Amino acid sequence: MNRRRCATAAITLVCALTVLASPGLAYAAPEPRPTASTSEAPKKSLEQVRQEIDTLYRQAASATDSYNLAEEQAARQSAEIVKLSMEIIKGQQRIDALKDRAGAAARAQYRGGGLPPEARLVLTDDPQLFLDGAGRIKQGHKATKDLLGELTRTQTDLTAYTKDASVQWQRLEAHRVKQAKATKEINGKIAAARKIEDTLEKAELKRLLELEKEVQYTSQTAWLSSGALTEINRSASAQGRKAVQFATAQIGKPYVWGAEGPDSYDCSGLTSQAWLAGGKGIPRTSQEQWRLLPRVAIKDMRPGDLIVYYADASHIGMYIGDGSIVHAPRPNRNVTITGAGSMEILGVVRPDK
Template sequence: MNRRRCAAAAVSVVCALTVLASPGLAFAAPEPPPAPPASAAPAKSLEEVREQLDALYRKAASATDAYNLAEERADKQSAEIVRLAQEIVKGEARIEDLKNRAGAAARAQYQNGGLPPEAALVLTDDPQLFLDGAGRIQQGHKATKDLLGELTRTQADLAAYSEDASAEWKKLEASRVKQEKAKKEINDQIAEAKKIEDRLEEKERERLLKLEQQAALKAQTAWLSSGVLKEIDGKASGKGKEALKFATAQIGKPYEWGAEGPGSYDCSGLTSEAWAAAGRTIPRTSQEQWRLLPRIDVKEMRPGDLIIYHADASHVGMYIGDGAIVHAPRPGRNVTIAGAGTMAILGVVRPDK
C-alpha cells in the first residue's frame, strides 16, 4: 500500500477597500470589508490537522478490524461448506449402496418364486431344517429392518447437510457484503487522509511529524508518571519470547491494512502472526483478541502480552518490556517500537495464559 502524507487547508486573506470621496465633496462612510464566502472555512492549525488525521486513521483501523473479521468468518464458512459438500457426496453414495442391497434382497425373493420365506418354512417336514430356517428368517428380518433404518437415517442426515450448506452459503454472502462495506470505508478514510496530507508543504509535514512525536511523548510521560512501570516486572514466557522475536524481526516493514506478512502487516496481523510463529493460534483481529483471550491487569503484564487500545479495541501492540511496544501503527508508517502509553489503553490480554 502506498504511503500516506498529511495535508492542510490553504489560508485565505480578505483585503478591505476604503471608498474615498473626491476633493470638494462630502466624505462617504467607508464600506465594510466584503464578507468571505459562506463556504469558506477558517484555516486549520497543524495541531487540528494532526487530530483530524488521527481521527481518520482511527476510523480506518476500526473498519480494518471489521474487514479482517468478516474475512476470517468467510474463510471458516467456505471451509464448512466444503466439508458439508463432502458429507453430502458420501451420503448420496451410501444411499445408493443401501438401495442396491435392498434391491438384491427383493430379487432373491423373486427368484424364489415370490414365495415368502415363512410360507416355504411351513412346507418343510424336516424339524432341523425348520429350526435352521426360522433362525435365518429372524436374522433376515433384522437385517432388513436395520437396512431400512440406516437408509432412513442417511436420508435424514443428507437433508440436514443440505440445509446446513444452504445456511452457510447465506452466512458467507453476508460476510462478503460486510467485507465490501468495510473495504469501501477503509479506502474512503485513507483517501481523505491522503488528500489532507498531500496539500501540506514539506516543512509542514516535518512539523506535523514533530507534533505527532510530541503528542506521543506527552501521553507516554503521563503514563509513566503514574508509577505503573514500577510494578511491571514480569518475565516473558518461552512462547512469549518466540512471539517477541518474530514481531521485532518485522520492524521497518510497512503497514498495510488486511496484511498478515511477510512483506507488510496491519496491527493485528502482526500480533496474530507473531503468536502463530510461537505455536499459539489466536484470533485474527484486535477486537476478537480482546474479546476471547484471557485478560490480565496492566500491572501484571509481561513481554509478549498484547495491549489493546481505544474504546473500540481497534488497535493492538505487543509489550516488549521497559514501557514499550512493537506495533504496526497506521498507513504511511512502518512496524516500529513505541511507548506503551502513547495511546489510550483499553486493557491487556495474554495469549498463553
C-alpha cells in the first residue's frame, strides 16, 4: 500500500514536470510600467521659448562685441606693421647710403697713395699747408666719428623696428584667432535661435513678438514710474543733434552683426557711425564705448547720450529724448525706436562731454 502511494506520487510529480517543461506553454513576465524618466517632456511655454531665444541672441551680441574689438585691434596692428615696414625700408636705405659714404672716403684715401692724412701732413714742408691740413684732419675725424655714430644708431633703430614688427605680427595673428572663434560662436548662437523659431507656427511667431513687446512695455513703464529720469526732454548739444539725426535716419535698416552701415548695422556700429556723423570719433564696440567714454547719471541724460545695457555691456542704444532710444536690436530685427528702460540699464555715457 505504501509502495503504491509512493509510485502514484512519483508519477504525479513526473507529469507535473513534463507539463511545466513543455515548449508550447510559456509564461511571459509582466510588462514594466512606464516611469517618469521615459515619459515625454512637457512642451515649453511660449514665454520660456522667448526667454531662451532672447538669451541666445544676447550671447551672440556679446560675441559680436568680441569680434568687433578683435577686428579693430587687427586693423590697428596691420597699420602698425605697414608703418614699421616702411621704417625698416628707410632704415636699410639709410644704412646703404652711409656705407657708400664710408666707401667713398676709403677710396679717396687709396687714391692719395694709401697714406693716412696724418702721414701726408708730416711730410709737407709748407707751414700753411700744415695748418690747413691739420684743420682738415680734425674735421675729417669728426666727420668719420659722426658717420660711424649715425650708422650705429640707424642699425640699432633697424633692429628695434624689426623686433617691433615681429611682435605686432604675433598680436595680429592672435586677434585673427579671436575673430575666428567669435565668428563661430556668433553663427552658432544665431543658428540655434533660428532653429527654435523655425519650429514655431505662424500664429506662435506672432504671439512671440507680442510677448516681446509686452515685456519691453512692462519694463519701460516700471522704469519711468521709478523716477530714474527726472527730465525727459533736455536739449541736445549741436553734435548730439547731428548724431541723433543720423541714427534716426537709419530706422528700418536690418541688424547685421559686425556691420557699420550704410545698409545695415549692429548696435555699436550704429552708435559709432552716428557720432562720427556728429563730428566725434568714438570706440567701435559697446564695451569700449562704456569703458572709455565719460559717464553721466541717468537723471541727467540728454539726446545723443548712449545708454549701455546688461552687466557685460553687450548692447547699446542712443537716447533721443522723451524716454526713448534708437538702436539696432538683434538679428531678424531692424533699427527701431523703443523705450530706454525696456532693457536692463548698466549706465550712460556722453561722447561730447
